[in-house]
Amino acid sequence: MRAVTRLKSLLNAVLAEKGLDWPEKANIEPPKDKKFGDLATNFAMIAAKPLGLKPRELAESLQKSLLAKDPSLEKVEVAGPGFLNVTFSPAFWRETVTEILEQKERYGTSGIGKGRKIQVEFVSANPTGPLHIGHGRGAAVGDCLARTLRAAGYDVSTEYYINDAGRQMRLLGLSTWTRYQELHGVAVTYPEDWYKGEYIIDLAKDLTALHGKTLLDMPEAEALAVCQSFSMNAILEGIKKDLRDFRVEHEVWFSEKSLVEAGAVERTLGDLKERGLAYDKDGALWFATEQFGDDKDRVLRKSTGELTYFASDIAYHDDKFKRGFDVTVDIWGADHHGYIPRMQAGVEALGKSRDSLRVILVQLVNLMRGGEQIAMSTRAGQFETLADVVAEVGVDAARFMFMSRKSDSPLDFDLELVKEKSMDNPVYYVQYAHARISSLFAKAAERGTPLAAEAAPETLAGLDTPEDLDLLRLLEQFPDVTAQAAQFFSPHAISYYLRDLAGQLHRYYAANPVLTAETPGLIQARMLLLKAVAVTLRNGLALLGVEAPEKM
RNA sequence: GCGCCAGUAGCUCAGUCGGAUAGAGCAACGGCCUUCUAAGCCGUCGGCCGAGGGUUCGAAUCCUUCCUGGCGCGCCA
Numbered sequence: 001m002r003a004v005t006r007l008k009s010l011l012n013a014v015l016a017e018k019g020l021d022w023p024e025k026a027n028i029e030p031p032k033d034k035k036f037g038d039l040a041t042n043f044a045m046i047a048a049k050p051l052g053l054k055p056r057e058l059a060e061s062l063q064k065s066l067l068a069k070d071p072s073l074e075k076v077e078v079a080g081p082g083f084l085n086v087t088f089s090p091a092f093w094r095e096t097v098t099e100i101l102e103q104k105e106r107y108g109t110s111g112i113g114k115g116r117k118i119q120v121e122f123v124s125a126n127p128t129g130p131l132h133i134g135h136g137r138g139a140a141v142g143d144c145l146a147r148t149l150r151a152a153g154y155d156v157s158t159e160y161y162i163n164d165a166g167r168q169m170r171l172l173g174l175s176t177w178t179r180y181q182e183l184h185g186v187a188v189t190y191p192e193d194w195y196k197g198e199y200i201i202d203l204a205k206d207l208t209a210l211h212g213k214t215l216l217d218m219p220e221a222e223a224l225a226v227c228q229s230f231s232m233n234a235i236l237e238g239i240k241k242d243l244r245d246f247r248v249e250h251e252v253w254f255s256e257k258s259l260v261e262a263g264a265v266e267r268t269l270g271d272l273k274e275r276g277l278a279y280d281k282d283g284a285l286w287f288a289t290e291q292f293g294d295d296k297d298r299v300l301r302k303s304t305g306e307l308t309y310f311a312s313d314i315a316y317h318d319d320k321f322k323r324g325f326d327v328t329v330d331i332w333g334a335d336h337h338g339y340i341p342r343m344q345a346g347v348e349a350l351g352k353s354r355d356s357l358r359v360i361l362v363q364l365v366n367l368m369r370g371g372e373q374i375a376m377s378t379r380a381g382q383f384e385t386l387a388d389v390v391a392e393v394g395v396d397a398a399r400f401m402f403m404s405r406k407s408d409s410p411l412d413f414d415l416e417l418v419k420e421k422s423m424d425n426p427v428y429y430v431q432y433a434h435a436r437i438s439s440l441f442a443k444a445a446e447r448g449t450p451l452a453a454e455a456a457p458e459t460l461a462g463l464d465t466p467e468d469l470d471l472l473r474l475l476e477q478f479p480d481v482t483a484q485a486a487q488f489f490s491p492h493a494i495s496y497y498l499r500d501l502a503g504q505l506h507r508y509y510a511a512n513p514v515l516t517a518e519t520p521g522l523i524q525a526r527m528l529l530l531k532a533v534a535v536t537l538r539n540g541l542a543l544l545g546v547e548a549p550e551k552m
Numbered sequence: 553g554c555g556c557c558a559g560u561a562g563c564u565c566a567g568u569c570g571g572a573u574a575g576a577g578c579a580a581c582g583g584c585c586u587u588c589u590a591a592g593c594c595g596u597c598g599g600c601c602g603a604g605g606g607u608u609c610g611a612a613u614c615c616u617u618c619c620u621g622g623c624g625c626g627c628c629a
Contacts, residue, residue, distance in 0.1 A: 025569090033572070042571065045609090055609095080572055081609055126629075168629060284627055295555085295625080302627040309629055337556050338624040363557075364622080405565075408557065410622070412564080421591050424564080424578060432591050440588050447588095488569095496566060499576075510584090510593040552591070 001110075001479035002099065003039055004028050007086055010069055011043055014062060023047050030477070037077065037085035038473060045082040055082025093472040094460040100475060100532040101455045108482045108539045113154030117324055120146045122331035123243065123250070124161040127236045128172045129197055133413060134333060134365045136246065136386040140402035140545070141362050142331045143248040144491035147543045152486030157325070160250040161316060164232060165257040166309065171195065172235075173228025177215075179204035180227065184213050203231050242387045247395055247545045256312050259319065265307060268315040269300055277349050287314070292345035314346045321352055329489070334361040334408075360489055362407045368414040393418045396546045400427035403495045403544050426499050430537065431549050433502035436509060437534040438550040444515055444527065451531060452524045462525040467508050471529065474504050478536050482543065491543065498540045505533050 007028055015022065023046040031040040044059035051058060059078040066076050066086070075087035100107045122142025125135050142158070150156045163169075175195040181188050183204050190196070207215070207230055215223040243250070259265060269285065272278035277288050283303035287310070290297050300311040320328045332339070340359050347357045367374045367384055374384060390398055397418050404426065405411045421428045441451065452459055463472065481497040484490075514526040538548040 027569095027571090029571095031572075032574085036572070040571085045571090083572075163629080166629080282627080286627095299627045304627075306627085308627070334557070335623060340556080361557080409565085410558080417564095422578080426577075428591055429577090432589080436589060436592085443588055493566090496576085503576085506592055507594090509588080513588070515588050552589080 001476065001483070002096065003088055003092070003476060004480065006070070006072065006088075007039055007041065010066055011041070011062070013069070014065060015047070018051065020047070020050065023050075030473070031085065036079065036083070037075065037087040039086045039088075041084050041086070042082070044078075044084055048082065058082070059084050090464050090469060091457065091461075093469055093476065094457065094463055096472050096476045097460055097463075097528050097532045098455040098457070100535050101528065104535060105539060105542075107535060108478050108543070109151045109153070110479055110483045110486075111153040112483050112486065113149060113152045115153060115155050116326045117157070118149055118154045119157045119159055119320060119323075119325040119328045120149070120331070121159045121161055121320075121328065123239075123248075124163070125239065126163045126168050127232050127239060128168050128195055129235065130199060131239055131242050131386040133367045133384060133386060133389050134362075136389065136398065137365050137402045137407075137411065137413075138331050138333065138362045139243060139246055139248045139386075140399050141360065141407045141491070144399075144403055144494075144544050145329065145331075145360070145489060147545065148482060148486050148491045148494065151482055151543060154486070157252065158250045159252040159254055162236065162253060162255045162257075163309075164255050165260050165312070166307075169228055169232060170224075172231050173224045175200050176203050176207065176227040176231040177220075177224050180207055180215060183208060184216060186216070199235075200231075203234055206230075206234065242385070242390075245395070246386065246390055247399070254316070256316070259312060259315055260307070264319055265312050265315040268318045269311065271318075272300075272314075272349065287311075287346065287349070289342050289345035289349065292348040294342045294345040298342050310342065310346075313343065314350070317343070317347060317357065318350050321350065321356065325356075327356055327358060329358045329360060331360045331362060331407075334363045337361055358489065360407055363410040366410065366412045368412055370416045371414065389413075389415065396431070397425060397427050399545050400430075400495060401425070403492050406490060406492050426495075426502075427546065428552075429506075430498045430502040430541065431547070432552055433505045434534055434537045434541070434548045435550060435552040437505070437530045437537075440514060440530065441527070442550075447515065449515065449523060449527075451527050455528045455532075459521065460525050460528060462519070462522040463529055465512070467511055468529065471504050471508050471533065474501055475532055475536055478540065482540075485543075494540050494543050498537065498544075501533065501537060501540070505530075505537075 008022070012022055023043070026041065026043045026046040028039055028041040028043070030038065044062060045055040048055040048058045056078060059082045062084060063076045063078055066084075067073055072089055072092040073086060074089040075085075077085040077087075079085050120142050123131070123135055123139050125131060131139070146156050146158045171191075171194055174191050178188050178191060178194065179200050183201070207227065210230075211226070215226060218226070240253075269278060272287065273285075278300060279286055279288065284299050285301035286297045287300050288297050298310055299308055300314070301307055317328065330343075343359070344354050344357055348354055367389070392415060401413060401418050402411070417424050419425075444450070463469075478497065478501075481493060485493045512526060514530060515523060517523045517526055534548075541548045
């Protein structure tokens with residue numbers, strides 16, 4: 001971050017002298033090949049045209065003025081069609097250690113969010129059964145995204161939308177009621193589309209413990225109501241616990257029912273009608289989403305008088321925007337992707353810009369064991385719950401596995417592989433790097449070699465080998481990685497960075513003795529460097545919600 | 553039929569707002585523990601980036617036509 005910022009401001013100064021702005025398409029990034037220096041920019045190729053110059057000519061004149069402007073630049077080369085390849089001095093890179101040790105847990109944070117209010121709504125599973133592994137992926141993605149956005153300077157709020165109104169809740173109540181009657185010897189016929197999982201039987205038993213058989217004497221409607229609210233509350237408590245155990249916190253639990261009961265849905269529908277965006281046809285109320293790019297108009301209220309989910313979803317998003325969020329991010333299972341155009345159309349109809357709603361799709365998780373797929377279905381009642389999976393493989397391994405793919409590709413989650421302590425399962429590789437450093441400091445303390453209090457330039461001067469510089473350069477990139485992860489809503493990039501950093505650390509460790517280095521000064525310099533690595537690893541893992549162990 | 557996503561090494565995947573010779577891990581093979589954790593390190597092998605066409609100084613990346621796989625297209629939720 002420091003290097004890019006520095007180079008960019010130098011180039012901007014050149015532009016300012018000529019009264020020009022930074023060209024949109026110009027970029028500065030580390031080149032793939034080290035021999036092209038620390039940073040490469042296509043600046044001259046992009047900027048040459050408006051100046052009426054040839055790219056290479058501009059590059060050559062920049063080369064001279066850059067070197068004259070900043071002593072941190074060791075080398076500036078012109079290459080190919082007009083690339084500028086810039087190499088910073090080792091002293092410049094060593095300042096990274098000082099910076100990290102000063103910023104500590106703030107290293108990797110940035111202000112790119114500019115305090116904008118952003119909401120991340122995720123999981124939001126119907127409270128009709130326990131969370132399964134697919135919800136776990138959504139939970140991990142949403143939680144890591146929220147952490148990443150927060151670190152990037154957004155004002156983030158996390159939320160779980162509870163679908164506690166409507167048909168699914170009635171089915172849940174009916175399912176529990178059926179199991180309850182069955183439990184007490186009443187002959188029952190199983191309803192259609194009911195929840196037949198084991199957990200419903202457990203609910204019926206819990207209900208019995210609380211109420212005995214008294215529900216059998218109630219009017220059926222009343223008994224159903226008791227079953228429904230009891231089941232929902234119990235399941236919701238279970239979901240909350242599962243999420244807490246998975247280190248996922250939602251700040252707001254938003255009830256659909258409360259929205260309906262407060263009349264918010266009716267109000268939103270009324271607004272739409274008034275603005276001519278909703279109309280009656282065939283006895284139903286329709287939302288004119290087609291004019292906002294949807295395939296066709298959608299029903300808000302069925303001819304039966306019942307509201308559709310879409311109606312309350314629109315009212316819910318209306319409510320979100322009224323609460324002042326600049327952007328709301330919804331994390332959905334990929335099977336809902338067909339729903340995006342109509343939601344975006346709806347958001348536009350509400351008077352917001354299309355991109356105030358960002359939908360992140362999370363693809364399917366194939367739960368496997370030893371290469372064989374485990375079938376999952378809430379309805380059929382055969383699934384491994386998130387809680388079961390976490391109990392088996394641990395929070396760290398599960399979260400890291402979820403963050404090791406971009407959310408948009410399907411993920412095979414093999415319980416045997418996730419438990420395995422190999423590079424198939426990189427969480428251990430990264431954690432091991434952190435533990436190694438910690439244990440090295442423990443050993444240093446035993447030997448009476450405490451870490452220097454300050455990372456002064458003269459102390460760090462011994463860091464001048466190629467491995468030192470590789471590590472320093474990688475450390476310096478961490479703030480860029482977190483900023484980009486936030487900008488592109490891709491927290492998985494952090495896990496890839498951490499693997500790289502861990503790899504570089506392991507290489508360094510193998511090649512450079514730290515506590516037995518030639519001179520006391522060099523010992524200090526290397527300890528400070530490794531301390532900076534540990535801080536960066538810890539900060540990165542924190543963004544993923546994974547622990548950085550001292551020992552393994 | 554229409555739409556969304558994917559197709560990169562034997563396997564699992566990064567890279568995709570155009571950049572220089574396409575990366576990593578696993579697997580396979582060969583090395584490295586009397587010295588800070590071998591859950592590690594080093595090396596070798598491995599590619600027509602699904603196929604064709606286009607755009608340009610430059611394409612895995614953008615456009616287009618196909619092929620293959622997953623998912624979705626209700627007054628379901």
